[in-house]
Amino acid sequence: MLNSQRFSHRLRTGAVTLVALGGLSLVASACSNSPSPAAAPTTTTSSVPTPQLTTPTVTIDGHTYQVPSSGRRPVDPAVDNSGQIILTDKGFLPYQENVNLNQPITWTNLSSHPVTISFLHMPGSTSHRLPVGGSFTYSSPTLENFVYVSSSGHRGVVSIGAFVP
Numbered sequence: 805m806l807n808s809q810r811f812s813h814r815l816r817t818g819a820v821t822l823v824a825l826g827g828l829s830l831v832a833s834a835c836s837n838s839p840s841p842a843a844a845p846t847t848t849t850s851s852v853p854t855p856q857l858t859t860p861t862v863t864i865d866g867h868t869y870q871v872p873s874s875g876r877r878p879v880d881p882a883v884d885n886s887g888q889i890i891l892t893d894k895g896f897l898p899y900q901e902n903v904n905l906n907q908p909i910t911w912t913n914l915s916s917h918p919v920t921i922s923f924l925h926m927p928g929s930t931s932h933r934l935p936v937g938g939s940f941t942y943s944s945p946t947l948e949n950f951v952y953v954s955s956s957g958h959r960g961v962v963s964i965g966a967f968v969p
Contacts, residue, residue, distance in 0.1 A: 854895035856881050862914055869937045872912050885967060889960060891915050891934075896960035902967050905945055909962060911952075912939040920955040 857871045858878050872888035873879060879888050884898035887907050891897075893915045903909055913919055913934035921940075923929040926948075932940045948964040 854881050854892060854897050854899070857890065857892065857897065857914070864914065864916055864936055867937065869914055871914065872910065888912070889962075891919060891921075891954055891956075891958065893956075895958045896954070898960070900961045900963065902963045902965070904967055905947070905964060906943050907964075908941045908943045910939050910941045913937065915956065917956070922953055922955075924951045924953065926950050 856878050860871055860873075861868050862871055863869075871878070872890055873886070875886065879886060879890055879897045881897050881899065883900045883902065885902045887901070887903050887909050889896055889898070889901055889909060889911045891911065891913045901909060911921055911932070911934065913936055916936065918933060918935045918938075920931050920933045922931040934940065944964050946964070947966075949962070951959055951961055953959045
């Protein structure tokens with residue numbers, strides 16, 4: 805019994821010593837004012853939602869295009885259910901589109917250049933090249949979730965299901 809108590813005491817003492825040494829090394833590294841020559845520069849990245857389009861039209865290279873909407877309101881930049889997906893130079897509106905089975909989804913290119921939209925993980929799907937102001941429509945009678953990307957590097961998500969209005 806006495807040996808097990810000593811072992812337990814040594815184990816606790818050793819753990820406390822390790823924690824204390826670890827804390828000291830953290831404090832020492834935090835207090836260092838000069839970065840090491842091999843230290844990599846730090847960068848901060850943030851995800852900013854695509855700005856909402858609130859006007860009924862946009863003008864791109866001198867041409868005016870109608871902005872699709874969610875009925876009486878603009879397409880929400882984050883999540884929407886209107887079946888309208890708009891590509892701008894800053895990304896897709898909305899990032900996630902939730903539609904019901906057989907509800908048409910229309911992608912419209914309101915960016916300043918032609919793009920190709922491709923569907924990830926959708927066997928048999930084809931890419932669609934959209935000129936500025938161009939659009940294409942898709943609908944599905946089956947439950948689906950998929951990611952799509954544009955040749956300009958933007959991406960979005962579609963969920964097709966049975967959503968309550």
